[in-house]
Amino acid sequence: MIQLDVTIMGQPYKLACKEGEEDALKQAVDYLDRKMCAIRDAGKIKGTDRIAVMAALGISAELLSTKSSEGPFAGMTLADVTQKIAAMHTVLDTALAPQENLF
Structure with missing residues (x-):
């Protein structure tokens, strides 16, 4: 350090x-x-x-x-990205919930 x-x-x-x-x-x-x-x-x-x-x-x-100027998040703010990730988590949790019953 x-x-x-x-x-x-x-x-x-x-x-x-x-x-x-x-x-x-x-x-x-x-x-x-x-x-x-x-x-x-x-x-x-x-x-x-x-x-x-x-x-x-x-x-x-x-x-x-601040918006990203390039890449997959171009034009998106950090808040937008955070909301998108939260929505993806919800979709994944919903899709994977039935799988838990298999184990």
Whole structure:
């Protein structure tokens, strides 16, 4: 494991990651720092914990609404994919239920 010293919203943190994942972690830290600083600078929310929660919610919303640009999930959001997988589970469970009686 690699130890990295980072700063998020002016606070130092020591984080660990696997070797080779340092750049990805640094990018994530930079992104989170920008989000949290923007929320803090807007002046509506006080307290690091509340700012962190609002940043996490914003990032989660971005993730869920981001659409895949290629592959079998092109044009689908993560929420769409999750719903599709849940529907597949239901179909499979229904189809396989009679098989349980055979064993």
